[in-house]
Amino acid sequence: MKKLITISVLTIAILLTACSNTEISPDKGQENDINITEVRFSGGHYDRWIPYTLEELMNEENIFNTGSVVIGEFIGETEFRREYKYDDFFKKDILRDVYATNQLQIVQVLKGDIKVGDVVTMDQRYDYDEKSGVFTVIGDLTPMHKGDRWIYFLGYDESVDIYFNLGNPAGRYPLPNKELMQNFSEFTKIIDEKEKWLSDKETLGLNAEKYNEMRGNGDIIFSGSGEEFTITVKGYPEEFASFTFDKNLNFRVLKTREDVNKDDEFIERMGAALDKIETADLGLFNRDDFNFILYAEILEYFNIEETDYVNPGREFDAKLISLVEKQTAEQTEE
Numbered sequence: 048m049k050k051l052i053t054i055s056v057l058t059i060a061i062l063l064t065a066c067s068n069t070e071i072s073p074d075k076g077q078e079n080d081i082n083i084t085e086v087r088f089s090g091g092h093y094d095r096w097i098p099y100t101l102e103e104l105m106n107e108e109n110i111f112n113t114g115s116v117v118i119g120e121f122i123g124e125t126e127f128r129r130e131y132k133y134d135d136f137f138k139k140d141i142l143r144d145v146y147a148t149n150q151l152q153i154v155q156v157l158k159g160d161i162k163v164g165d166v167v168t169m170d171q172r173y174d175y176d177e178k179s180g181v182f183t184v185i186g187d188l189t190p191m192h193k194g195d196r197w198i199y200f201l202g203y204d205e206s207v208d209i210y211f212n213l214g215n216p217a218g219r220y221p222l223p224n225k226e227l228m229q230n231f232s233e234f235t236k237i238i239d240e241k242e243k244w245l246s247d248k249e250t251l252g253l254n255a256e257k258y259n260e261m262r263g264n265g266d267i268i269f270s271g272s273g274e275e276f277t278i279t280v281k282g283y284p285e286e287f288a289s290f291t292f293d294k295n296l297n298f299r300v301l302k303t304r305e306d307v308n309k310d311d312e313f314i315e316r317m318g319a320a321l322d323k324i325e326t327a328d329l330g331l332f333n334r335d336d337f338n339f340i341l342y343a344e345i346l347e348y349f350n351i352e353e354t355d356y357v358n359p360g361r362e363f364d365a366k367l368i369s370l371v372e373k374q375t376a377e378q379t380e381e
Contacts (some may be wrong), residue, residue, distance in 0.1 A: 084180030098329035111202040115159025123150035187216040192360025251298040327365035
């Protein structure tokens with residue numbers, strides 16, 4: 048998996064300065080010949096809830112979940128809003144946050160009460176400063192471009208009358224073209240094969256949060272190395288060789304070294320399938336396995352068909368991602 052530059056929101060606040068408290072500017076980001084001198088990238092999931100399964104993503108107990116899943120097209124030019132706050136240390140206004148908004152027209156309703164033709168205001172966290180050529184991105188999503196179409200799980204914040212995709216990278220997906228469909232079909236077959244293999248493997252009854260808690264308390268102990276590596280979990284009756292995850296992110300026990308080797312084979316095969324998929328096609332700066340698993344489930348669950356539609360902003364997104372990767376490589380060499 049490719050590693051990208053990660054700069055904290057605080058670092059962005061320190062690096063960028065200005066005099067006014069609020070600035071709004073139109074989007075020039077969808078034009079492929081704009082002058083980008085630097086990308087300031089704060090990848091990750093910042094402050095929004097991240098679902099890792101389709102069940103979590105569609106859970107309507109989430110107060111921000113509208114219950115609507117749509118295919119929408121951006122029909123406007125993106126506007127940016129920059130928030131500044133005076134800093135006593137620097138004795139000046141410091142850029143604290145960036146927001147981008149665009150108008151999304153509903154093309155198709157996959158679930159929910161929203162209507163085809165409705166237009167909603169969508170929010171993302173990025174900014175382009177035309178004067179300096181600096182592109183600032185917070186989160187993992189590529190920009191919104193006029194004419195781009197995406198599958199959206201819509202969230203809504205009533206306090207500011209703004210829609211957004213639920214769960215940052217988990218709530219927006221591309222319309223599948225022929226190549227994507229073929230690659231995800233291959234990936235899905237491997238996942239199904241692994242799920243069948245895991246069906247008789249015991250589960251630890253842990254989720255990621257509980258696992259981290261037990262690790263912190265010393266209730267999960269790793270011992271040895273190589274062929275002698277073992278794991279001991281409080282409450283589980285015996286040591287075992289390792290563990291893996293099923294597609295719902297349940298921990299599954301791998302008791303033997305043979306099981307571990309088999310799991311490694313699945314990981315290698317899944318990686319080879321995913322390497323055929325361009326990051327720009329997914330509209331993500333960072334791509335985790337759960338993104339792929341969710342996308343495969345979404346295509347099947349909503350019976351989404353192959354399309355010839357190509358997002359106008361894809362070329363720009365590919366260049367932006369390439370620039371971030373280049374900066375990452377240069378920083379690593381230093």
